[in-house]
Amino acid sequence: MTLTIGVDVGGTKVAGGVVDDTGRVLAQARRDTPAEDVGKTRDVIIEVVTELATGRPVGAVGIGAAGWIDATRSTVLFAPNLAWRDEPLRAYVSAAVGLPVIVENDANVAAWAEFRYGAARHAEDSMVMFTIGTGVGGGIVLGGELVRGAHGIAAELGHMLTVPDGHQCGCGRLGCIEQYASGNALVRFARAGARQEPQRAAALLGLAGGDAESITGPMVTAAAQGGDPVSCEAFAQIGRWLGTSLADMAQILDPQVLVVGGGVVEAGDLLLGPTRRSYADALAQRGRLPVAEVRPAELGNTAGVIGAADLARRF
Amino acid sequence: MTLTIGVDVGGTKVAGGVVDDTGRVLAQARRDTPAEDVGKTRDVIIEVVTELATGRPVGAVGIGAAGWIDATRSTVLFAPNLAWRDEPLRAYVSAAVGLPVIVENDANVAAWAEFRYGAARHAEDSMVMFTIGTGVGGGIVLGGELVRGAHGIAAELGHMLTVPDGHQCGCGRLGCIEQYASGNALVRFARAGARQEPQRAAALLGLAGGDAESITGPMVTAAAQGGDPVSCEAFAQIGRWLGTSLADMAQILDPQVLVVGGGVVEAGDLLLGPTRRSYADALAQRGRLPVAEVRPAELGNTAGVIGAADLARRF
Amino acid sequence: MTLTIGVDVGGTKVAGGVVDDTGRVLAQARRDTPAEDVGKTRDVIIEVVTELATGRPVGAVGIGAAGWIDATRSTVLFAPNLAWRDEPLRAYVSAAVGLPVIVENDANVAAWAEFRYGAARHAEDSMVMFTIGTGVGGGIVLGGELVRGAHGIAAELGHMLTVPDGHQCGCGRLGCIEQYASGNALVRFARAGARQEPQRAAALLGLAGGDAESITGPMVTAAAQGGDPVSCEAFAQIGRWLGTSLADMAQILDPQVLVVGGGVVEAGDLLLGPTRRSYADALAQRGRLPVAEVRPAELGNTAGVIGAADLARRF
């Protein structure tokens, strides 16, 4: 049995794991990300791989990172949270560790993990996944393969236009889905609700020391689970928009399964209830024709490691 | 050399052609569509195929029809302009003509023809096509194959949500792209402009006998080509929205080429100029990264016959 | 005691009444409107006035008509449902009946009646009224006087922009409130709902003989009152948008009372419940500051006669 290593390079942590061909994680390693320093981030990746590979029959390495990766899965063209610009990561790490390496977008990696071993493991052909973090990422599998695009930048689902002339996105446009269905949007909606109706948001404001501007995503989740109405409404708002985008993906790709991942999924039906209602409403005209089911992701934070390792195996 | 037959079943005409393996049409046949009568429409298809197959080494038949086709390409689930509901067209025609038959959605068929022999023939891997008729249809090719979806209903691009709470669509939703970038939308915009500013629309109104409600799509095209400002603005409006949806497809699938087809393409830069500007604006944040070029379809009305025949060959 | 006559000129009926200075209607007369014939419509008005004035001490005549009236309340500039264009109605009728005459927009007239004797009679200073018919009309009272505008065309509330690039309005723009909160919008929403979900709309479709395109406003009201969910949702949709526009009027004019009139008011809380919720949501940031209450009109169809007569009294 050959093992592979998956490395998930985030803005704060570099997490690595040794994964077998059933998706099981046999060993793990973790370091802080020296995000501002291109060279050090590379070296930390190499450290993690070297530690994990020592004494194990490892055949390849997969690296997942937030950013645009080129179509050959070699170079990080641009990584918003790291210092990389046109960084030839594959060649550098491969030379250092003496193993084949592939580099892949983090949301693609997570989608692949869910397709193979998680929420979409029963689908043999197709799935689309939205990963809801501070922003919105996406991954698409069709014909059993990850859709990477002609230039390596497919599945940028966070920048689908949702509200023409809507809320300004960091990308410059007005109204991207990232401004309506992300963790940042959840917090924005919750803060606005708490400022408008402090009494109804008493539980949420209690967690935030009484200051609406101090509200964070985990506070909104905790308050919503305890029944705080303003927090529940914030989840319903992002769910409503997410359902609309999921319906668009059903119209465009008609996949077997639609998956929603990211930290917000911990809120369960507080998010998925409104999401599914909005999704069904948007597809009502399809009548009795079957459409993909919407499922929560199952692998949580380990999806990055498992997916990167599994993609490396399929070199 | 084996030949195949393609049949394009429209609401008014059934057009068939014998096509060789270079996409050349060797012979054609055409009948009126008895659209209200299920049985007669089937019989006309069989007549056309029989006429064309007689005395030629034909290997298979492809049929393109507007509607939802099941995933096995056998049954027309629903055809808005014909009387078919769960019509087992493949079995019926195949039994009658003694040849293998496949049935495919008309916009998928046109996209396939453009991918193989038309505007996207230089792309070996991927393209997305919007077909602008009275409504908006779509076709997607990825990995050199048509994307049909898990239930046979992928590429329903006309019902992507474009303006939340926008113009009511025939499908029941508010704001589908079909209400903003179709031939019907072109006419709606032109009529509104002519009612508001009859002097500026004098040329267009001249073609319509002075009555805004009599304006048709071909009149808008003719007037726009002659410089009528209201007609040009109607093209600019649908181009603006079309560019936005093309940009969404670039974000989602990152294809090699994007193609715009349908009768409105005859307007040339009157449509494609505003489309490309809106497309570029929407993708400005991608900076220097390459994106798909937007091209007009090249095969016109014969795309249906060529595409259906070519798909039949690839059984 | 001086009496005055009010005449309400609609697209199908010309209704007149003799009204005393407490708003009581002492006598009534009614004729069909010969809508397509300018001269005959004038003559019918004169017939009605002559009949009512005979044997009564009548001091003046007020005429309410759908359309743009000039600032001197003399000329109908444009009436969409009648044949009048720059019609000097005041001079013509006054000469014929030998009484002072004023002409006023029908929605202004209804608003004045509600301000003096109806839902806003307790307000001494200000009110804004939306009249929901097939379209949306408006009337504004400030400082105890009707706001007529510098050119006689104030209170055209139906053409406030509500959804940028939204549903196309008969006026040529996209997204006027008339396309979202009118009787026509109610029917459009109900038909779309019935097409999408015929089972849930069974009661409504029953009234319409099974054909969604045959659904009318009164059918939607009747079905909603019987609990038909699709009909209730259609009322909720127009109520949601109406509440938004009422909130805009509170922000702009801060009146004492807001009134909703027209046939849809018969639906009671089916309309006013969603309207008030949307209104309150839109003004949540005003916190504890007082805002106008939203009330249903009370005078029904007689508002036109009463308001026109009362305005004539105040010559």
Place this chain on the structure above:
Amino acid sequence: MTLTIGVDVGGTKVAGGVVDDTGRVLAQARRDTPAEDVGKTRDVIIEVVTELATGRPVGAVGIGAAGWIDATRSTVLFAPNLAWRDEPLRAYVSAAVGLPVIVENDANVAAWAEFRYGAARHAEDSMVMFTIGTGVGGGIVLGGELVRGAHGIAAELGHMLTVPDGHQCGCGRLGCIEQYASGNALVRFARAGARQEPQRAAALLGLAGGDAESITGPMVTAAAQGGDPVSCEAFAQIGRWLGTSLADMAQILDPQVLVVGGGVVEAGDLLLGPTRRSYADALAQRGRLPVAEVRPAELGNTAGVIGAADLARRF
């Protein structure tokens, strides 16, 4: 001849002036605003009034302040940039200076000044003014009088809904005009443009030291006046939305004149050109009917002092 004093209480400066009955400013005084201290701000107002009143025949004092003022013009209910909450400013200042005092909202005061002595001085009856500062304020004059509303809070034009589900406003709602046509919106649009297309924004970025986040409103004005395309587009964007809201005010109130004030007016036709085009487009269906002209404010920063003094005179 009696003189009156106007005081304009801003977040950074308290400016006072002695004004005669032709709107001429005879003397001025100015202090920094101790914005965080309720008592000190009151004392600075009293200092300014006392200094100006000494040795002059002053009859009354008018105070303009950003915030909600009660209907009797006595109490500041809420002032976003000052520490006042339910502050009885009129009683306090009147007792201290021994003169009649009125308190009025700052945008109302500016509108009054323009109506009496500025851009709308030829209008005897009605005008509506949008004041574009960091936010958007409004003032309405009808029948020659300021419209204050039933609760003193009319003319809050900045919170008219413009884009449903649009950019989040500080007030908690999504899509207020303040998020599309304010100075803050101008800067937001310009920064987004500069991040997306740094080459086209080279002149603007030069003023900001190369950092898009350092762009300010005056920089956008300066760059636009020098032809910087991204800065010109930012003005065109806010002008487009402003024109839409001006058209809504023409539909609602049909005033004699519409005035646009605030610092952005210095940009002249860069702002007013797009504003007037959007305004005309939105009213195209009114055809040949006259509508209010859109004019820039003329009194600049002194409008606050002049308007407050003039309102005090009309006690």
